[in-house]
Amino acid sequence: MSLPRRPGMTVPLAGPLHAQRDRIVELADMGFTDVWSAESDAGDGLTPLALTSVWEPRLRLGTAILPAYTRTPACMVQSAASMADAAPGRFVLGIGSSSNVIVERWNGVPFEEPYKKVRDVVRFVRDAFSGEKVTKQYDTFEIQGFRLGLRPEQTPPIVVAALREGMLKMAGREADGAITNWLGADDVPTVAAALREGAGGEDRELVARVFVCPSENAEVVRAGARRAIAAYMNVPVYAAFQEWLGRGDELAGMWAAWKAGDRKQALAEIPDSVVDALVVHGSPAECRATIDRYFDNGVTTTSLAVLPFDPDLDAWDAITSLAPSAG
Incomplete structure (x- = not known):
């Protein structure tokens, strides 16, 4: 794999969002290169990245993910353009189907044809970033006469949330990479192979949210x-x-x-x-060794999510023990 390894962390961190500036700076000091946000039942996926873009210019910013259903297509590309304009060359747009629970039960939006919906949103975002007026019938929606009025200096790459072969191959064909989660280090070759096949054998970024609890x-x-x-x-x-x-x-x-x-x-x-x-x-050293195996097996970018299963474990101490500099 020719792409660089990018050790990342999930944000926001524990505690009030407004009080996280010093910790965000420390993440970069400890060797983390990325922060990745999510959007489910807590804060939105962009505000933590907007703050981070100002607090710490060394960090790349990514969404993992923004659901394709819960923003309209024009709103999605406007959101992406705003973040890309705020942090030129440092923002990655992660789009995914999310799940029937988040989309349908919590947001009241029918969870229909997720493969086509994600593909169509990715295609529309690319079309809109071209600067041309978009009048087009996609399989799952129609756009009539939209032109993106904000042109960021650098168009952000797009990565697609993908869990199985079809979506992984689509991510390889249509986007710049894939995001996945809830997989073990030994599962990575299976996922990476499908992504690479979809890309026609070319390298694509593979982002993995890795759930970790450094406790014995x-x-x-x-x-x-x-x-x-x-x-x-x-x-x-x-x-x-x-x-x-x-x-x-x-x-x-x-x-x-x-x-x-x-x-x-x-x-x-x-x-x-x-x-x-x-x-x-396991121990912090054991956890770091396992995280290294994700990279060795084909992940290019991690987004560590520290899980608070051990009440004796301090959340920040756990992050510090997992930092690239700790090894």
């Missing part, structure tokens, strides 16, 4: 991780991803118990092997 209290960490895994892996898109990765048999008991309404048994059915693959834990 394995019992406590695994208990918390099981709750997180059950919450995610019963969402259809994530269940299908784990099946594609080959964990269908390992998770069958959990899915059956969950469907039957027995949440306690569902947690008990998740084997340690699944927990240990999907959530990085």
Whole structure:
């Protein structure tokens, strides 16, 4: 892989957003190159990046992700143009389908044809960034006469949230890379191969949100991780991803118990092997070694998400222990 390794962190950090400036600067001091935001049920995905763009010019800024459904196409490209204009050459637009829970249950938007919707939004954003007036019928929406009035100095790259073969190949064809999560280090070659195939053998950025808890209290960490895994892996898109990765048999008991309404048994059915693959834990040195394996196996950019499963673990100390400079 010829692309550089980019160690990143998920933002916002713990605590009030307005009070995070010093910590953001410290991230860059410790060797982190990127910060990546999300948009689900907390803050929006752009405000933390806008603040970071002013606080720390060394960091690249990315969304992982903005849902393709919850902003209209014109609003999406305006949002991207504003961030790209605020941080020239440092912003990466991550777009994805999100999930039926976030899109349909929480936002009241039908979660229909996610593959086509993401592809169409990516195509429209590219069309709009050309500066030309867009009048076009896409498969999932129609644009009549939109011209982007803000032209940033540098057009931001686009990466697509992708969990399975079809979306990964589309990310390779239509975008500059892919974003993925809830995968183990040993799953990366499978994901990277599909992305590269879609790109016709060319290099593409592969961003991975890596869930990590640098604690040696394995019992406590695994208990918390099981709750997180059950919450995610019963969402259809994530269940299908784990099946594609080959964990269908390992998770069958959990899915059956969950469907039957027995949440306690569902947690008990998740084997340690699944927990240990999907959530990085152990000593800080062990965690850093596992994170290195993600890079070795084809990830180009990480977005570490420190999970607070161990109550004795200080969140900032955990981040510090995982920093590139700590190794």
